[in-house]
Amino acid sequence: MRPLSLAWTVAMAASTMGVAAELPASRANLPEPITTRQTLFSIPFQLEPAENPMQEPGEVQLYVSADRGANWQVYSRVQPEAGKFLFRAVTDGEYWFAIRTLDRSGKPRPQGTAGPGLRVVVDTTLPDLQLDARQGEAG
Numbered sequence: 001m002r003p004l005s006l007a008w009t010v011a012m013a014a015s016t017m018g019v020a021a022e023l024p025a026s027r028a029n030l031p032e033p034i035t036t037r038q039t040l041f042s043i044p045f046q047l048e049p050a051e052n053p054m055q056e057p058g059e060v061q062l063y064v065s066a067d068r069g070a071n072w073q074v075y076s077r078v079q080p081e082a083g084k085f086l087f088r089a090v091t092d093g094e095y096w097f098a099i100r101t102l103d104r105s106g107k108p109r110p111q112g113t114a115g116p117g118l119r120v121v122v123d124t125t126l127p128d129l130q131l132d133a134r135q136g137e138a139g
Helices: none
Strands: 034-036 040-044 057-065 073-078 084-088 093-103 118-122
Touching: 057 084, 073 084
Parallel strands: 034 118
Antiparallel strands: 040 084, 057 073, 057 093, 093 118
């Protein structure tokens, strides 16, 4: 199965989140969901350059929520050069994603919280189509 690639550009000023439980979910600012049949897909990211070398990212973390932002877990950690995360959904459902970058000293950059940057609905259920055809009076 070929992974589905979902483009996601991460601006350093809006990409981080605080402690996982602190992520607010403002319904007005939610990104539109992407629907897929794929359970394995890549989430590419691009980081904008930091304003000073001390703030250069040393690690990029992918957070995921399977309950629309009520609970968040770190799903994966990669080096900034990786440029993408691989995600495998274990069940159908809506997944929210957020990215946090940590600078070389381990501090989140920038400080603060943001909502999800990506929403993906995984739906592997095949459609169930039922037809009820009847011949009309005209044939």
